[in-house]
Amino acid sequence: MLKATILVGALLASPVAFAQKPVVYPAHGQSAQRQAQDDGACYVWAKNNTGVDPAVVAGAPPPVVGPTGARVRGAARGAAAGAIIGDVNHHDPGHGAAVGATAGALVGGVRSRQLHAAQAQYAQASQQSTLNLYWRAYSACMQGKGYSVQ
Missing domain, CATH: 1.20.1270 (Substrate Binding Domain Of Dnak; Chain:A; Domain 2)
Known part of the structure; x- marks a missing residue:
């Protein structure tokens, strides 16, 4: 679980991914520790189910466009x-x-x-679409764990 928490921390350091992450509120009084655990679990679940790692997508360099002639x-x-x-x-x-x-x-x-x-x-549009796919899966997971996601 510590590994997932570290991955989530690295993910949050990325400005592109952070800008896209939905806001999650505990709907049933979950503690901050429980929310962090659920967040890490949903990060891994969404990554496994979509094949998208938002930390990798957000950190990918822009394509190098060579001379066109x-x-x-x-x-x-x-x-x-x-x-x-x-x-x-x-x-x-x-x-x-x-x-x-x-x-x-x-x-x-x-x-x-x-x-x-x-x-x-x-x-940029392709990267945005890929991140949106991931965040939809992440949101579904967090909602399934009893959180309000916006």
Whole structure:
């Protein structure tokens, strides 16, 4: 039981997990010691039944997003378009390619940042969903032990 209490203490140290933990009130006069024991037991029960360890989920680093090549692809597309436009309008495909490459690289950079932001948002939503699954199981356990859970 001491091991479960230590695990719960480590869990509470995590700001993400702590923000999600429901508030539990003793509904039948349970002592603080009894509540701590039930809390540890429900932590283990919910972890075993959901396969989710909130301390691990909350402590997981954000995904590392590598280079996407969006800038390079944007520059290549821009250079190609710029060369055609430069040749047609000014008979200078080199200048058109340079301008197009610059513009394409900028657009590619914007796309890359948007992709990274979307991936980070997805990872955060996935983490939140996983923690919600765990906390629902934990809440059900604590309610079954006679606590009011909010």
